[in-house]
Amino acid sequence: MSTLQDRLDRLTVPGELYEVVDEAEKKIRCYACGHRCLLKDGARGICKVRYNDGGTLRVPHGYVGTLQLDPIEKKPFNHVDPGISVLSYGMLGCDFHCGYCQNWEISQHGRDEAAGREPLIVTPAELVATARSRGAQALASTYNEPLITSEWAVSVFKVAKQAGMRTVYISNGNGTPEVMAYLRPWLDAYKIDLKTMQDKQYRRLGGVLANVLDTIKMVKESGLWTEVVTLVVPGFNDSNEELWDAARYIG
Numbered sequence: 452m453s454t455l456q457d458r459l460d461r462l463t464v465p466g467e468l469y470e471v472v473d474e475a476e477k478k479i480r481c482y483a484c485g486h487r488c489l490l491k492d493g494a495r496g497i498c499k500v501r502y503n504d505g506g507t508l509r510v511p512h513g514y515v516g517t518l519q520l521d522p523i524e525k526k527p528f529n530h531v532d533p534g535i536s537v538l539s540y541g542m543l544g545c546d547f548h549c550g551y552c553q554n555w556e557i558s559q560h561g562r563d564e565a566a567g568r569e570p571l572i573v574t575p576a577e578l579v580a581t582a583r584s585r586g587a588q589a590l591a592s593t594y595n596e597p598l599i600t601s602e603w604a605v606s607v608f609k610v611a612k613q614a615g616m617r618t619v620y621i622s623n624g625n626g627t628p629e630v631m632a633y634l635r636p637w638l639d640a641y642k643i644d645l646k647t648m649q650d651k652q653y654r655r656l657g658g659v660l661a662n663v664l665d666t667i668k669m670v671k672e673s674g675l676w677t678e679v680v681t682l683v684v685p686g687f688n689d690s691n692e693e694l695w696d697a698a699r700y701i702g
């Protein structure tokens with residue numbers, strides 16, 4: 452009997468966000484997120500869903516792990532077409548491992564044995580048709596980290612754009628210049644979670660503060676509509692000093 456991982460691995464295509472580092476050794480480097488995983492043949496990235504198959508990076512494609520109609524304010528985007536509905540989808544996996552993640556059942560697939568969900572197989576055209584039939588004016592890649600499935604997002608967003616819809620990312624901000632350039636033509640708005648202003652706290656979640664701050668700058672400078680959100684977690688990031696640091700950085 453096949454495992455969930457087997458079924459997910461079949462729902463993959465060759466990726467576009469990677470480079471060959473050593474052809475003879477079939478070593479490659481993924482640059483879909485700031486981890487820039489160096490992967491030998493057969494290895495999986497930190498996100499658990501992108502992997503090296505004989506020198507080719509296989510990446511998730513053709514499914515969603517969760518699908519829901521949301522008001523755009525729930526994403527939360529407070530200043531992008533207030534009042535519109537958004538068809539939100541997530542896939543499986545994440546490049547972070549935040550202990551308080553609300554979406555851990557999909558984000559922590561491959562890391563937490565209790566996590567994981569059967570994929571719903573869909574095409575980009577079916578997703579956009581569903582969005583239109585339910586009155587959504589935008590499509591969002593959200594719930595798990597969208598950067599790690601950016602090839603699928605671009606496939607979906609190309610069709611969404613043809614249908615006149617907005618496209619948005621809800622992300623942890625662990626980006627790279629390469630993935631931002633790849634996404635920019637197909638994306639309207641980008642929301643980043645600035646989870647803490649302390650590097651040592653970011654490292655507990657699996658990230659690096661400087662990389663998130665750089666991504667906020669990159670997104671803003673690219674001309675994308677940018678919103679930054681800090682979820683206040685008592686005892687983790689709620690000191691006055693830290694919240695002022697975040698406000699000063701954004702200001």
Ligand code: SF4
Binds near residue numbers: 482485487
């Ligand atoms: S997307 Fe996954 S494989 Fe690629 S760099 Fe990030 S964690 Fe590594």
